[in-house]
Amino acid sequence: MSSNDGPTQLLRPVPAGAPRKPRSSVAFSFGSPVDDSGLGRLDLNDVLIRHAQATFVMRVAGASMREAGIDDGDLVLVDRAIHPSHDHVVIAIVDDGFVCRRLVVQPPPAARLCAADASVPDIVVAGEAGLQVWGVVTHAIKSLPV
Numbered sequence: 001m002s003s004n005d006g007p008t009q010l011l012r013p014v015p016a017g018a019p020r021k022p023r024s025s026v027a028f029s030f031g032s033p034v035d036d037s038g039l040g041r042l043d044l045n046d047v048l049i050r051h052a053q054a055t056f057v058m059r060v061a062g063a064s065m066r067e068a069g070i071d072d073g074d075l076v077l078v079d080r081a082i083h084p085s086h087d088h089v090v091i092a093i094v095d096d097g098f099v100c101r102r103l104v105v106q107p108p109p110a111a112r113l114c115a116a117d118a119s120v121p122d123i124v125v126a127g128e129a130g131l132q133v134w135g136v137v138t139h140a141i142k143s144l145p146v
Helices: 044-048
Strands: 055-059 075-079 089-094 097-105 111-114 123-125 133-141
Touching: 089 111, 097 133
Parallel strands: none
Antiparallel strands: 055 075, 075 133, 089 097, 089 133, 097 111, 111 123
């Protein structure tokens, strides 16, 4: 493709009433890998990390957050500088161990740590003062079979 050509059309219009098929597409936001655009190397630290000094990588064990897109063995980026809020996925300290759960803030003085798997019971915290959130999960990184 020459530099004068427009972007390749990846999606086509669907006629009204036609059955919809799942589609996937790829967007090149940092230049195309087939086009030497003169851009420098992509630094994932710049793309994924807001607070470099407060961001950590942890490996998730267990399947309780699978329905939220976080599987056993995934790596998660955890930012300790972000204030945890309702509906954030967080790493919390429970019984001297770490758990990955969704934070549900209820009318004071209660909060819940909810697994995405409905069969896993919620962890109820009797007051936000008793809740020890270690950090907020900002990204999940998956390994794919190769």
